[in-house]
Amino acid sequence: MGGYRRLGLRADHRKAMLRNMVTSLFKEERITTTETRAKEVRSIAEKMVTVAKQNDLAARRQVLEYVFEEAIVRKLFDDIAPKYKERPGGYTRIIKTGVRRGDAAPMAILELV
Numbered sequence: 001m002g003g004y005r006r007l008g009l010r011a012d013h014r015k016a017m018l019r020n021m022v023t024s025l026f027k028e029e030r031i032t033t034t035e036t037r038a039k040e041v042r043s044i045a046e047k048m049v050t051v052a053k054q055n056d057l058a059a060r061r062q063v064l065e066y067v068f069e070e071a072i073v074r075k076l077f078d079d080i081a082p083k084y085k086e087r088p089g090g091y092t093r094i095i096k097t098g099v100r101r102g103d104a105a106p107m108a109i110l111e112l113v
Helices: 011-028 035-052 057-066 070-083
Strands: 030-034 092-099 106-112
Touching: 011 030, 011 035, 011 070, 011 106, 030 035, 035 057, 035 070, 035 092, 035 106, 057 070
Parallel strands: none
Antiparallel strands: 030 106, 092 106
């Protein structure tokens, strides 16, 4: 199977969860989740930062379609994207933190570099 991970969820639930996680990542700049979810969120978040680096109205509208809160989009365009102006990619870091106690799922911290 190629393209993306299904994460054991229906399409609508998966898309909503990923949108929430990307919004939370930009809001908190660091989130704790499972490794597989972190890898999925990373690919989306990196594309969002790349779009935000263009800093024009079309880019802002494109990000607003995905990210839930206007304040977070403002933060992305005003604070986060300018930090990475010279960086050609790799805006996030995944740090593995061991396994979750309940179901032994491999956990990780996803953060903006």
